[in-house]
Amino acid sequence: MEVDERRRSRRLPRAVRERQILDAAVLVFSRHGYHDASMDEVSEVAGVSKPMIYAYLGSKEDLFGACIRREAQLLFEAVTAGVQGEHAPDMQLWHGLAAFFRFVGEHRESWRVLHRQAASHGGPFSDEVGAMRDRAIALVDGLLVRSAKRRGLTEQARRATEAMAAALVGSAESLADWWLDHPDISDQLLASWLMNLAWMGFGDLVAGKVWTPSS
Amino acid sequence: MEVDERRRSRRLPRAVRERQILDAAVLVFSRHGYHDASMDEVSEVAGVSKPMIYAYLGSKEDLFGACIRREAQLLFEAVTAGVQGEHAPDMQLWHGLAAFFRFVGEHRESWRVLHRQAASHGGPFSDEVGAMRDRAIALVDGLLVRSAKRRGLTEQARRATEAMAAALVGSAESLADWWLDHPDISDQLLASWLMNLAWMGFGDLVAGKVWTPSS
Amino acid sequence: MEVDERRRSRRLPRAVRERQILDAAVLVFSRHGYHDASMDEVSEVAGVSKPMIYAYLGSKEDLFGACIRREAQLLFEAVTAGVQGEHAPDMQLWHGLAAFFRFVGEHRESWRVLHRQAASHGGPFSDEVGAMRDRAIALVDGLLVRSAKRRGLTEQARRATEAMAAALVGSAESLADWWLDHPDISDQLLASWLMNLAWMGFGDLVAGKVWTPSS
Amino acid sequence: MEVDERRRSRRLPRAVRERQILDAAVLVFSRHGYHDASMDEVSEVAGVSKPMIYAYLGSKEDLFGACIRREAQLLFEAVTAGVQGEHAPDMQLWHGLAAFFRFVGEHRESWRVLHRQAASHGGPFSDEVGAMRDRAIALVDGLLVRSAKRRGLTEQARRATEAMAAALVGSAESLADWWLDHPDISDQLLASWLMNLAWMGFGDLVAGKVWTPSS
DNA sequence: TATGAATGAGCATTCATTCAT
DNA sequence: TATGAATGAATGCTCATTCAT
Numbered sequence: 001m002e003v004d005e006r007r008r009s010r011r012l013p014r015a016v017r018e019r020q021i022l023d024a025a026v027l028v029f030s031r032h033g034y035h036d037a038s039m040d041e042v043s044e045v046a047g048v049s050k051p052m053i054y055a056y057l058g059s060k061e062d063l064f065g066a067c068i069r070r071e072a073q074l075l076f077e078a079v080t081a082g083v084q085g086e087h088a089p090d091m092q093l094w095h096g097l098a099a100f101f102r103f104v105g106e107h108r109e110s111w112r113v114l115h116r117q118a119a120s121h122g123g124p125f126s127d128e129v130g131a132m133r134d135r136a137i138a139l140v141d142g143l144l145v146r147s148a149k150r151r152g153l154t155e156q157a158r159r160a161t162e163a164m165a166a167a168l169v170g171s172a173e174s175l176a177d178w179w180l181d182h183p184d185i186s187d188q189l190l191a192s193w194l195m196n197l198a199w200m201g202f203g204d205l206v207a208g209k210v211w212t213p214s215s
Numbered sequence: 216m217e218v219d220e221r222r223r224s225r226r227l228p229r230a231v232r233e234r235q236i237l238d239a240a241v242l243v244f245s246r247h248g249y250h251d252a253s254m255d256e257v258s259e260v261a262g263v264s265k266p267m268i269y270a271y272l273g274s275k276e277d278l279f280g281a282c283i284r285r286e287a288q289l290l291f292e293a294v295t296a297g298v299q300g301e302h303a304p305d306m307q308l309w310h311g312l313a314a315f316f317r318f319v320g321e322h323r324e325s326w327r328v329l330h331r332q333a334a335s336h337g338g339p340f341s342d343e344v345g346a347m348r349d350r351a352i353a354l355v356d357g358l359l360v361r362s363a364k365r366r367g368l369t370e371q372a373r374r375a376t377e378a379m380a381a382a383l384v385g386s387a388e389s390l391a392d393w394w395l396d397h398p399d400i401s402d403q404l405l406a407s408w409l410m411n412l413a414w415m416g417f418g419d420l421v422a423g424k425v426w427t428p429s430s
Numbered sequence: 431m432e433v434d435e436r437r438r439s440r441r442l443p444r445a446v447r448e449r450q451i452l453d454a455a456v457l458v459f460s461r462h463g464y465h466d467a468s469m470d471e472v473s474e475v476a477g478v479s480k481p482m483i484y485a486y487l488g489s490k491e492d493l494f495g496a497c498i499r500r501e502a503q504l505l506f507e508a509v510t511a512g513v514q515g516e517h518a519p520d521m522q523l524w525h526g527l528a529a530f531f532r533f534v535g536e537h538r539e540s541w542r543v544l545h546r547q548a549a550s551h552g553g554p555f556s557d558e559v560g561a562m563r564d565r566a567i568a569l570v571d572g573l574l575v576r577s578a579k580r581r582g583l584t585e586q587a588r589r590a591t592e593a594m595a596a597a598l599v600g601s602a603e604s605l606a607d608w609w610l611d612h613p614d615i616s617d618q619l620l621a622s623w624l625m626n627l628a629w630m631g632f633g634d635l636v637a638g639k640v641w642t643p644s645s
Numbered sequence: 646m647e648v649d650e651r652r653r654s655r656r657l658p659r660a661v662r663e664r665q666i667l668d669a670a671v672l673v674f675s676r677h678g679y680h681d682a683s684m685d686e687v688s689e690v691a692g693v694s695k696p697m698i699y700a701y702l703g704s705k706e707d708l709f710g711a712c713i714r715r716e717a718q719l720l721f722e723a724v725t726a727g728v729q730g731e732h733a734p735d736m737q738l739w740h741g742l743a744a745f746f747r748f749v750g751e752h753r754e755s756w757r758v759l760h761r762q763a764a765s766h767g768g769p770f771s772d773e774v775g776a777m778r779d780r781a782i783a784l785v786d787g788l789l790v791r792s793a794k795r796r797g798l799t800e801q802a803r804r805a806t807e808a809m810a811a812a813l814v815g816s817a818e819s820l821a822d823w824w825l826d827h828p829d830i831s832d833q834l835l836a837s838w839l840m841n842l843a844w845m846g847f848g849d850l851v852a853g854k855v856w857t858p859s860s
Numbered sequence: 861t862a863t864g865a866a867t868g869a870g871c872a873t874t875c876a877t878t879c880a881t
Numbered sequence: 882t883a884t885g886a887a888t889g890a891a892t893g894c895t896c897a898t899t900c901a902t
């Protein structure tokens with residue numbers, strides 16, 4: 001009983017409580033979305049009274065922002081950790097995509113909060129998610145440019161790289177969403193499919209093998 | 216007084232009223248999102264009292280669903296009209312993409328409601344949007360299969376077509392979103408970029424030019 | 431029963447509801463003070479649901495402001511009605527004071543809200559009450575100046591009139607407060623006492639019969 | 646570490662802590678009023694944790710009462726010290742008024758708490774402030790009676806003295822309030838104005854020079 | 861048909877107050 | 882003695898929804 005008391009003990013240090021609260025909030029926001037989530041449910045799930053939430057993490061909006069930031073940070077770290085290294089650009093992109101799908105597979109709630117909820121909520125949240133997205137696009141863009149330089153960059157390719165990067169990031173997001181409803185596929189396979197779609201197509205573009213309406 | 220009554224548009228036939236209401240609702244939902252949109256504002260913008268809205272179109276959720284359905288129908292018609300004809304699969308996809316971007320460019324509000332708001336709202340709405348998405352994916356999938364059959368379908372390609380279609384649809388959506396922030400690009404150019412990314416990459420896949428991690 | 435239904439009937443025109451609400455609010459604010467008064471109690475006393483209060487009269491602060499303004503207006507009208515006429519200044523002041531005490535005697539709650547609650551509430555309310563007070567002071571000041579001119583105005587009197595007016599208004603207010611705890615005195619008597627204190631003293635001052643510490 | 650402990654003022658004797666707390670409370674109550682003052686701010690300003698406040702001075706209401714009592718005591722002592730002595734009644738009143746205005750001028754916060762906040766708060770506080778007020782009125786009343794006896798007391802004067810005293814006290818309070826907005830006047834001048842208004846008027850009343858409506 | 865009038869029910873937020881250490 | 886941690890209880894306010902006319 002002593003141990004039990006300790007386990008479920010009140011009077012925990014602030015940092016611990018903050019993590020409990022954030023964990024609960026991510027769960028609740030991912031379940032109901034920002035608006036339909038109630039602070040009451042967050043407090044209940046966290047096992048912490050509402051005043052503590054307000055004392056430690058501020059308003060509902062602040063709390064949501066803190067969730068977004070924490071999860072976005074985790075995702076970005078996972079992806080950059082995958083990209084890191086001395087590999088060729090294609091391998092880097094491959095590792096990044098694989099890391100991305102692995103993260104989504106392992107943190108469903110995080111992904112739901114980040115992608116589905118934050119996107120629909122105007123203002124500071126879209127901004128923060130948008131900023132993360134821009135970092136991702138910049139990362140991919142850098143890889144594409146490096147790769148293209150190796151292969152020689154055509155004029156058409158140069159103009160398109162950023163949009164290509166945006167499309168690639170977007171398709172990865174969408175594929176992740178699609179995956180939530182088709183869970184019987186491995187993350188590795190998803191990543192390789194996307195690589196083929198994107199990398200080979202981009203490679204053709206760079207190589208001058210361009211598709212045009214008239215062709 | 217008769218004239219006055221006419222001026223203030225009373226006693227209109229039901230169909231007209233319904234259109235007024237739906238138009239207003241699309242506008243309001245696209246401006247504030249589902250939750251922050253108030254029935255009061257819809258009724259004000261529509262110039263119709265709230266009880267009429269409830270009488271004609273049901274609850275707020277029903278109303279939102281009706282918006283989604285109407286706009287989705289319009290979009291889908293636009294795209295299929297583009298695809299129609301005796302063209303080769305690639306030209307059909309091209310026309311479909313062009314039609315899609317043209318529609319988004321010309322109906323910003325519709326697109327916002329469809330993509331941004333509906334995605335974040337669980338339950339029946341995701342379902343309806345998801346159904347439309349599935350129709351789009353099926354359409355693209357059909358084109359890919361036809362094209363692949365022409366070129367001879369590898370095992371890898373066969374397994375991948377649906378996911379490829381999903382990724383392509385998703386990247387089109389994302390590119391459309393991206394476009395909202397980069398409006399100085401023509402819809403035609405967007406469509407051709409995406410064709411290159413998707414079609415050429417898919418073509419390589421079909422042709423057996425496969426990217427693999429070890430390569 | 432028809433009649434009963436009519437009496438307590440819902441669906442009353444807006445103006446009537448607004449008066450009901452204001453009446454209830456004055457009562458509740460005078461009972462508990464601004465902060466301890468709850469909108470729930472106002473709505474209960476008024477026999478009107480809270481949303482109506484907010485729809486018709488705005489926030490709690492707005493509602494309080496509306497009370498203040500209405501009661502202040504009533505009081506000021508009563509006093510100026512008393513002052514009106516072609517009487518000599520002293521008679522005018524007398525009538526004003528008598529009207530003031532009569533009003534306070536007949537509208538206890540109004541007076542409590544005006545004097546006790548509003549004074550302690552910073553910002554716009556003190557301002558509004560303060561403005562009414564300034565109007566009252568100006569009114570008295572005018573009477574004092576007219577009277578002094580008739581009797582010849584000494585230098586000391588000239589410098590003091592405004593402060594005298596302020597002191598007189600203040601002592602009337604305080605006497606009214608004191609009266610709330612000593613209700614067995616007629617308003618007429620109160621007014622005449624104050625006349626003697628103020629008018630005769632001021633008259634002496636004007637006449638040069640000055641009290642000084644050294645005398 | 647011992648020194649550090651001393652620096653942060655821990656382990657002080659109870660009396661010192663209580664004074665710290667009361668000083669802070671007077672400041673905070675005068676700044677925000679009773680309701681808008683938070684115990685958190687009091688504890689912060691006092692540099693003492695909230696549980697100490699509750700241990701030493703009880704609830705918020707108790708704390709407020711303690712403030713009122715202490716400040717009222719100070720004010721009353723200042724005034725009685727002014728009145729003390731073998732002077733004639735008028736000089737005593739004069740000294741009392743001068744002492745009153747001096748106190749208000751030198752202890753703005755105390756005055757605000759006493760007059761503005763306490764007045765608006767029903768129950769025990771009005772009672773305590775009222776008690777102090779009654780002591781002041783009794784003091785003044787005594788002076789008036791002594792003075793009147795010297796000059797021969799008319800029937801009208803006898804009945805009026807207490808109300809006169811109340812009015813005088815009230816006008817002093819109101820003039821003090823008015824002074825807060827007109828600070829460029831000396832306390833001495835205020836006192837002398839009030840003496841003239843009150844004393845001379847009262848003197849006339851005593852002397853039988855009565856103002857009546859018909860005169 | 862059409863609407864002004866009305867409300868039930870819920871939610872974010874705050875604060876005086878008290879344990880457990 | 883002294884406090885960081887924790888909460889019960891209340892309150893202002895909003896909004897989808899529905900009568901009575």
